[in-house]
Amino acid sequence: AQKITQTQPGMFVQEKEAVTLDCTYDTSDPSYGLFWYKQPSSGEMIFLIYQGSYDQQNATEGRYSLNFQKARKSANLVISASQLGDSAMYFCAMREGGSGGYQKVTFGIGTKLQVIP
Amino acid sequence: DTGVSQDPRHKITKRGQNVTFRCDPISEHNRLYWYRQTLGQGPEFLTYFQNEAQLEKSRLLSDRFSAERPKGSFSTLEIQRTEQGDSAMYLCASSDRGEDTQYFGPGTRLTVL
Numbered sequence: 241a242q243k244i245t246q247t248q249p250g251m252f253v254q255e256k257e258a259v260t261l262d263c264t265y266d267t268s269d270p271s272y273g274l275f276w277y278k279q280p281s282s283g284e285m286i287f288l289i290y291q292g293s294y295d296q297q298n299a300t301e302g303r304y305s306l307n308f309q310k311a312r313k314s315a316n317l318v319i320s321a322s323q324l325g326d327s328a329m330y331f332c333a334m335r336e337g338g339s340g341g342y343q344k345v346t347f348g349i350g351t352k353l354q355v356i357p
Numbered sequence: 358d359t360g361v362s363q364d365p366r367h368k369i370t371k372r373g374q375n376v377t378f379r380c381d382p383i384s385e386h387n388r389l390y391w392y393r394q395t396l397g398q399g400p401e402f403l404t405y406f407q408n409e410a411q412l413e414k415s416r417l418l419s420d421r422f423s424a425e426r427p428k429g430s431f432s433t434l435e436i437q438r439t440e441q442g443d444s445a446m447y448l449c450a451s452s453d454r455g456e457d458t459q460y461f462g463p464g465t466r467l468t469v470l
Contacts, residue, residue, distance in 0.1 A: 244399075273457050283446055285400070285461035292457070331399050335457060344413065345390075345459060347399030 243267065244332050244348035251353050253322045260307070261317040261351045263332030273335040274315040275345070276306065280328045288330075291315060322355045329353075359383070361462035363449050369468045370439055377435045378465045382451030389432050390459060391424055392448040393417065400448050406432060439469045 245264045253259035265274065276288040291299045291306045299306040307316040319326055329350045336344065362381045370376050382389050387408050392400035403422070405413040408429040418424075421439075426432040436443055446466050450459040 275458070277461070282463065283466065284463040285448060285450070287458055287460060290458055333399070344402060344405070346402070349397065349399050 242348075243346045244334055246332055246348035246351050248351045251351055253319075253326075253353065253355055255324060255355055255357050256321055258318060258320045259322055259353065261319070261330050261332075261353065263315045263317065263348060265313050265315060265332075265334050267313075267334065267336055269336045271336075274306065274308070275333040275335070276304070276315075276317045277331045277333060277347075278326075278328045279331060279350070285331070289317070319353075324355050324357060327353060327355045361449055361451050361460055363447075363462040363465050365465055366463060367466045367468075369470065371470050372441060373438055375435065375437045376439060376467065377433055378447055378449075378467075380432045380434070380449030380462060382430070382432070382449070383453075383460055386451035386453050386460075387429065388452045388454070388459075389426055390450045390452075391432070391434050392450065394446040394448055394464070395444075403434075436467075439467075441469045443467060444469045 243266050272293045274291045278286045289299050289301045289304045289306050291308045298308050303320045305318045329352050331347050331350045333345050333347045364379045389406040391403040394400045402415050403418050404424050406426040409426050421437045424434045446464045448464045450461045452459045
């Protein structure tokens with residue numbers, strides 16, 4: 241089974257609108273972490289947001305928030321007030337195992353977001 | 358504050374040649390990771406260093422691949438006898454002791470002709 245599933249190959253959003261990028265995960269480890277990274281056409285992976293499996297509240301970082309639904313094993317990324325510079329590939333990723341230890345991270349295949357002026 | 362740097366950014370080589378890539382992590386980050394990313398896929402884990410010790414290697418890392426981190430600072434990834442299937446983006450990341458987040462460099466794009 242895929243550890244990280246991103247079912248939206250591509251998404252369009254109007255500038256200034258909000259958009260949700262879907263991510264579901266599969267793990268039997270009680271301790272894990274979920275990440276979202278942005279990859280512009282230049283290739284660099286830019287860290288956006290992190291959610292630990294024991295965190296009680298959904299993570300937020302500026303215009304990014306992570307809608308964490310543990311029972312559903314979903315970790316959707318919400319981008320509010322989209323900007324043209326948000327056009328990029330977005331990857332969901334998961335760390336399994338205890339925090340602060342060895343960090344093997346598994347990535348999904350990504351969602352291409354295009355922001356329309 | 359400098360991030361993770363990688364050199365070269367692009368490499369074109371002929372099949373059968375050896376190539377070496379360098380990664381300089383964020384200073385004082387003791388953990389360093391190499392990933393490979395092919396077109397249309399997310400990054401795939403290759404190997405992990407804690408300080409100078411290589412603690413984990415993926416089975417993707419065939420015997421043509423070798424990675425080193427001799428003094429626990431920069432790392433090199435060497436591919437011997439390159440094949441066309443090695444064409445990919447090679448990404449390096451680093452993380453600090455006790456931190457969950459890996460910070461990535463800009464990658465080295467390898468094209469094997």
